[in-house]
Amino acid sequence: xxxxxxxxxxxxxxxxxxxxxxxxxxxxxxxxxxxxxxxxxxxxxxxxxxxxxxxxxxxxxxxxxxxxxxxxxxxxxxxxxxxxxxxxxxxxxxxxxxxxxxxxxxxxxxxxxxxxxxxxxxxxxxxxxxxxxxxxxxxxxxxxxxxxxxxxxxxxxxxxxxxxxxxxxxxxxxxxxxxxxxxxxxxxxxxxxxxxxxxxxxxxxxxxxxxxxxxxxxxxxxxxxxxxxxxxxxxxxxxxxxxxxxxxxxxxxxxxxxxxxxxxxxxxxxxxxxxxxxxxxxxxxxxxxxxxxxxxxxxxxxxxx
Ligand code: UDP
Ligand code: MG
Numbered sequence: 001x002x003x004x005x006x007x008x009x010x011x012x013x014x015x016x017x018x019x020x021x022x023x024x025x026x027x028x029x030x031x032x033x034x035x036x037x038x039x040x041x042x043x044x045x046x047x048x049x050x051x052x053x054x055x056x057x058x059x060x061x062x063x064x065x066x067x068x069x070x071x072x073x074x075x076x077x078x079x080x081x082x083x084x085x086x087x088x089x090x091x092x093x094x095x096x097x098x099x100x101x102x103x104x105x106x107x108x109x110x111x112x113x114x115x116x117x118x119x120x121x122x123x124x125x126x127x128x129x130x131x132x133x134x135x136x137x138x139x140x141x142x143x144x145x146x147x148x149x150x151x152x153x154x155x156x157x158x159x160x161x162x163x164x165x166x167x168x169x170x171x172x173x174x175x176x177x178x179x180x181x182x183x184x185x186x187x188x189x190x191x192x193x194x195x196x197x198x199x200x201x202x203x204x205x206x207x208x209x210x211x212x213x214x215x216x217x218x219x220x221x222x223x224x225x226x227x228x229x230x231x232x233x234x235x236x237x238x239x240x241x242x243x244x245x246x247x248x249x250x251x252x253x254x255x256x257x258x259x260x261x262x263x264x265x266x267x268x269x270x271x272x273x274x275x276x277x278x279x280x281x282x283x284x285x286x287x288x289x290x291x292x293x294x295x296x297x298x299x300x301x302x303x304x305x
Contacts, residue, residue, distance in 0.1 A: 002026065002033040002105070003084030006092045007074035008050065009040040013200040015049045018092055019060065025098035029105065036061050037092070038078040041068035054304050062304040071205065072175040072213070073298040075155060079164050087164045089155045089177070094199035095124075096156040103191055104158040108260070115186035118178075120149060124179040124195035137214040145182050149190055153178055157164035162182065162186075173290040173297065176217035183221065219283055226284060229277045236270065 004022060008015070019035070026033050039047045039062060050062045063077055075089055086102055086108065096119060104117040126134065138151035148232055166184040167177065182188070205213070219225060243266070 001076040001084040002030060002086045002088060003082035004033065004035045004088040004090060004101070005038065005075060005078030005082055006035065007038045007040050007071045007078065007125070008042060008046050008091050008092045009043045009068060009071065009074070009204045010046060011092050011201060011204075012042075012049055013046040014092070014094060015046060015053070015200075017199055018094055019053050019268060021094065023057070023060075024092075025101055029102050034059050034061055034082070034084060036063060036078045036082055038063045038065065038074040040065050040071065040074040051304060058305070062302075063300055064304070066299040066301040069211070069298045071155075072177055072216075075177055075225050076168070076175065077117060077298045079168060082164060085161050086158060087161065088158050091155060093201070093203075095196050096154075097193055097196065100156070100191060100193055101158065107189065107191065108158055108160070111189075113187055114173075114189055115163050116157060116159040116181065116188040116189050118153055118188065119156070119191040119193050121152040122192045124152075125197040130203075130210065133207070133210060133214070137217070141179070141214075141217055141221075144218065144224060147182055150182055153190070157181065159186075165191045172220060173293075173295070173299070174216040174220055174287055176213060176220060180218050180220045215283065217288060225280045229280050232273065233277070234274065255274045 004026065006018070006022070011018070016281060021038075022035055025084065026035070037050050037060065047062075047064060050060075054060050054062050061081075065077060069077075071091075079087065079089075086105060087117075088105075090096055090101070100119055104119065108114050108117045118266060124131070124134075138153075142148070142151040159181070163181075163184065163186055166186070167180055170180045172180075
């Protein structure tokens with residue numbers, strides 16, 4: 001059996017099409033499947049539409065969260081109830097071509113040493129601002145996770161039940177699932193594809209949500225920010241020491257009182273560096289705080305099977 005996990009947040013415009021197409025794509029190669037749609041606190045008619053589909057087809061299961069928790073938590077909720085031998089994670093906006101489910105599934109089946117097959121984007125149709133942001137993020141993330149093919153990879157993937165269980169062992173509150181999926185190891189491979197525009201509606205991950213997801217990924221998978229801060233701090237101290245020598249020597253040589261502008265320059269530079277670094281420390285403290293609070297990642301209000 002295959003479980004397809006799809007997060008849904010205010011997608012009333014495309015639920016019809018999403019379910020129809022997903023159903024067709026999966027029915028082509030198996031009849032044993034469940035489609036788990038996680039309603040992440042939608043404020044539109046998404047839930048009503050989902051329930052209508054559930055009434056007609058019992059393989060469509062609905063998980064209703066108690067409010068909007070964000071799509072990483074919604075995926076996690078879906079994974080936590082999936083019972084299939086194989087699991088598919090897929091966004092609900094039809095940006096990921098559905099034929100790929102079968103392709104990834106076959107690749108996984110053909111090679112029984114494989115545990116995970118993920119989809120890697122060759123091209124994508126995004127607005128320029130989002131596109132640039134994503135490009136920068138993925139280049140950085142690839143360096144951090146130290147896996148050559150880790151850029152341009154999202155949630156879209158097929159993996160085994162064991163992988164799902166491993167992912168669920170990661171209980172961190174600031175989650176980035178593609179990162180966790182790399183971090184667990186197992187044997188992984190990918191398929192290249194062209195990413196479509198979303199079928200209807202606006203992106204629910206706006207620039208600020210994407211930015212905070214990027215920060216989650218970078219802060220939870222590397223010590224880069226804080227290491228960078230240390231390196232820059234040491235560099236600053238070295239420079240200051242040279243500066244001090246310079247001041248000392250020019251005092252002795254009697255050529256001291258000049259350099260008002262350079263003074264201001266360093267004042268600005270080091271003050272702003274300090275604030276930046278306090279911000280970086282703050283990010284770590286925020287993350288520690290989140291872990292210590294240990295709030296649930298999501299709360300399931302209703303399960304409609
Ligand atoms: N989504 C969600 N909760 C949110 C934001 C998004 O469940 O708070 C869902 C959304 O309905 C979609 C998927 O996550 O099915 C990806 O969202 P979107 O297309 O906006 O993300 P992007 O393509 O920008 O990564
Ligand atoms: Mg999308």
